[in-house]
Amino acid sequence: MISIQNLSMIYPGNVTALDDVSLEIEAGKFIALQGPSGSGKSTLLSTLSGLVRPTSGSVKIDGTSLYEISPAERSVLRAENIGMIFQNFHLLPYLNVLENITLPSVAKNLPLDHYASEAKSLIDQLELGHRISHHPAKLSAGECQRVAFARAIISQPKLLLADEPTGNLDNKNTEILINLFKDYAKQGNTVIMVTHADADANQADQVINIADGKLITS
Amino acid sequence: MLHLILREIKHRRGNFILSIIAIALTLCLSVYSISLLDKFDAETTASLQNHETEVKQQLTKHNTETETVLKNLENDIRKSMKGLGFNVYLFSNQEPIEAIKERGYSIKTLPQAYANKLADSKVVTINHLLPQLARRTEWKEQNRNIMLIGVAGQVPMAHRNHMKPIMQPLEPGTVFLGYDLHKPLGIKVGDDVTINGTSYKVAKTYPSRDFRDDGTAWIHLAEMQKLYNLEGKISSIKCLGCNCASADRVGTIRKELEAIIPDVQIIEVGSKALARAETRVKTSSRADTMRAQIITQGNEKMQTIQTTRAESRKSLESLNTFLIPLLLIIAFITLTVLCILNVKHRKEEVGILRALGTKTSKVLSLFLIRALIIGVIAAVITIIVSLTFTKLDQQMLIILAFAPPLIALTATWLPALSVTSQQPLNTLRHD
Ligand SMILES: Nc1ncnc2c1ncn2[C@@H]1O[C@H](COP(=O)(O)OP(=O)(O)OP(=O)(O)O)[C@@H](O)[C@H]1O
Ligand SMILES: [Mg+2]
Numbered sequence: 317m318i319s320i321q322n323l324s325m326i327y328p329g330n331v332t333a334l335d336d337v338s339l340e341i342e343a344g345k346f347i348a349l350q351g352p353s354g355s356g357k358s359t360l361l362s363t364l365s366g367l368v369r370p371t372s373g374s375v376k377i378d379g380t381s382l383y384e385i386s387p388a389e390r391s392v393l394r395a396e397n398i399g400m401i402f403q404n405f406h407l408l409p410y411l412n413v414l415e416n417i418t419l420p421s422v423a424k425n426l427p428l429d430h431y432a433s434e435a436k437s438l439i440d441q442l443e444l445g446h447r448i449s450h451h452p453a454k455l456s457a458g459e460c461q462r463v464a465f466a467r468a469i470i471s472q473p474k475l476l477l478a479d480e481p482t483g484n485l486d487n488k489n490t491e492i493l494i495n496l497f498k499d500y501a502k503q504g505n506t507v508i509m510v511t512h513a514d515a516d517a518n519q520a521d522q523v524i525n526i527a528d529g530k531l532i533t534s
Numbered sequence: 535m536l537h538l539i540l541r542e543i544k545h546r547r548g549n550f551i552l553s554i555i556a557i558a559l560t561l562c563l564s565v566y567s568i569s570l571l572d573k574f575d576a577e578t579t580a581s582l583q584n585h586e587t588e589v590k591q592q593l594t595k596h597n598t599e600t601e602t603v604l605k606n607l608e609n610d611i612r613k614s615m616k617g618l619g620f621n622v623y624l625f626s627n628q629e630p631i632e633a634i635k636e637r638g639y640s641i642k643t644l645p646q647a648y649a650n651k652l653a654d655s656k657v658v659t660i661n662h663l664l665p666q667l668a669r670r671t672e673w674k675e676q677n678r679n680i681m682l683i684g685v686a687g688q689v690p691m692a693h694r695n696h697m698k699p700i701m702q703p704l705e706p707g708t709v710f711l712g713y714d715l716h717k718p719l720g721i722k723v724g725d726d727v728t729i730n731g732t733s734y735k736v737a738k739t740y741p742s743r744d745f746r747d748d749g750t751a752w753i754h755l756a757e758m759q760k761l762y763n764l765e766g767k768i769s770s771i772k773c774l775g776c777n778c779a780s781a782d783r784v785g786t787i788r789k790e791l792e793a794i795i796p797d798v799q800i801i802e803v804g805s806k807a808l809a810r811a812e813t814r815v816k817t818s819s820r821a822d823t824m825r826a827q828i829i830t831q832g833n834e835k836m837q838t839i840q841t842t843r844a845e846s847r848k849s850l851e852s853l854n855t856f857l858i859p860l861l862l863i864i865a866f867i868t869l870t871v872l873c874i875l876n877v878k879h880r881k882e883e884v885g886i887l888r889a890l891g892t893k894t895s896k897v898l899s900l901f902l903i904r905a906l907i908i909g910v911i912a913a914v915i916t917i918i919v920s921l922t923f924t925k926l927d928q929q930m931l932i933i934l935a936f937a938p939p940l941i942a943l944t945a946t947w948l949p950a951l952s953v954t955s956q957q958p959l960n961t962l963r964h965d
């Protein structure tokens with residue numbers, strides 16, 4: 317599914333965030349990425365999603381080398397194959413819950429309500445039915461993260477990347493989210509979740525540890 | 535996508551409305567400034583036209599006034615000519631007219647037959663013909679110098695019947711005396727008076743008329759001719775009541791006479807009609823001068839209006855050439871600032887859209903379409919507001935329709951491009 321080879325990322329100011337990382341990830345796995353702060357977890361996720369070009373090395377998703385295609389093709393690939401969740405949710409403040417969830421349609425040049433029916437069933441599933449037309453400012457952190465999750469999987473991407481998705485959540489909401497990830501992986505998709513919490517990591521099929529930009533094989 | 539844009543506009547309507555106001559306000563001010571210039575031009579034209587019509591009116595008024603005065607004069611002349619006619623003397627052309635005038639008569643003579651010749655002719659300009667023989671002489675008995683004039687009765691005009699003679703006929707052996715000749719001597723009609731040895735019966739004494747007539751004695755022409763051995767000769771023919779209505783009467787009469795008796799010259803003697811004719815000429819020339827004066831004064835005033843208004847216009851124009859670009863620059867800067875603010879607020883949004891796989895061009899178009907909406911609304915507002923205080927020609931309409939979107943797009947382009955061209959990650963970090 318994902319093939320990472322000799323991936324290095326050196327930020328301006330000679331900050332080495334990733335140092336010659338090579339990794340193969342199979343499809344249908346729920347993977348936890350753990351490591352101390354500043355170890356390069358977010359950087360690894362960003363390079364996997366094509367949001368930032370690595371200094372060297374390659375990332376292949378289903379055989380397509382992410383940084384050998386044009387930015388436009390990369391955008392298309394991301395829109396079709398990758399869903400993303402962030403610690404800070406990153407919902408659009410001016411769209412309501414339903415619209416935030418269907419937002420990925422815009423990237424695919426589809427009308428905003430293209431995924432409306434899927435979104436509605438997801439909203440019911442995520443127990444957000446009473447919030448459907450609310451704006452993010454009025455939602456709790458757990459609700460926000462469920463909306464973000466729904467948005468990330470609305471187009472059924474094969475790869476779901478989550479950067480500390482539970483960082484702002486209480487235990488109950490964390491549990492809900494982890495279970496959603498598990499379910500999503502079970503459907504044959506790959507989920508990579510960055511986390512600091514061992515409890516969360518332990519629920520994953522596989523835990524990858526990273527320190528100073530290097531993988532620690534356990 | 536439009537849905538997304540409209541939602542964003544609603545969410546950040548302050549920025550949106552301020553952007554529209556920035557463009558519409560500055561453009562309306564520009565249009566207003568231009569309209570002031572147009573208004574000024576219209577005022578200039580109106581004031582010049584006003585002035586022109588004023589001058590024209592003055593001229594027409596002057597012309598009609600002059601015309602009525604001249605017409606009245608001419609009527610007067612015609613009337614007095616009908617009544618009085620005017621008088622000319624025919625003299626021999628052998629003596630300069632100045633000498634004749636100086637002496638009061640001509641020493642050169644004309645054949646008396648001329649009078650008959652004229653009378654028999656079809657001459658229409660002359661009514662009464664009085665052949666005369668005038669000489670200045672010493673009245674020895676009274677020891678004084680007098681004018682002695684021999685007159686015949688009036689010579690009847692052949693082609694006019696029953697013309698009433700205008701002068702009392704003078705019988706041979708009688709004399710008419712001017713005022714100075716009878717009054718001091720106490721002579722009355724019916725008295726006998728001796729002039730240089732010949733006795734005459736006084737048939738008429740004149741009241742005082744003018745200095746020459748007052749010192750004149752009239753005797754019968756035949757007796758006068760005998761006295762001076764000038765039988766068949768006369769010194770002048772007095773033509774009374776000439777009724778020629780044309781302006782150059784003497785010329786008209788001369789033309790007629792020359793055809794009949796070529797060796798005469800004509801003197802017109804003072805009459806009311808003459809004075810009026812002269813007045814007429816004077817009036818008409820004075821009217822011409824006046825007319826010219828009105829025109830030059832009008833032109834001068836016109837010039838003054840033109841130059842002063844041209845100066846004011848120049849300063850207004852220079853204000854415009856300075857003000858309008860300034861306003862446009864202000865609009866542009868304000869819009870750029872507002873756009874930078876908008877972009878800054880939407881950095882996260884750009885990151886999200888990019889993370890979701892939205893192409894850069896599409897994210898950019900979100901900003902540009904928003905700018906276009908701002909521009910179009912601003913254009914509509916500008917045009918509507920402008921129409922409330924000025925007229926817009928087609929060119930101006932086109933400018934006002936296209937300038938606001940253009941300004942909005944240019945102001946948006948760079949800030950939007952700067953945020954959308956960043957690596958998506960950067961826009962998502964540190965929020
Ligand atoms: N845009 C950037 N420019 C320069 N340095 C960066 C940038 N992003 C990250 N870094 C640096 O790269 C290193 C790795 O950062 P990264 O965000 O990947 O770590 P992390 O493991 O996600 O940390 P955390 O657990 O705190 O989120 C850090 O030293 C960080 O300061
Ligand atoms: Mg991180």
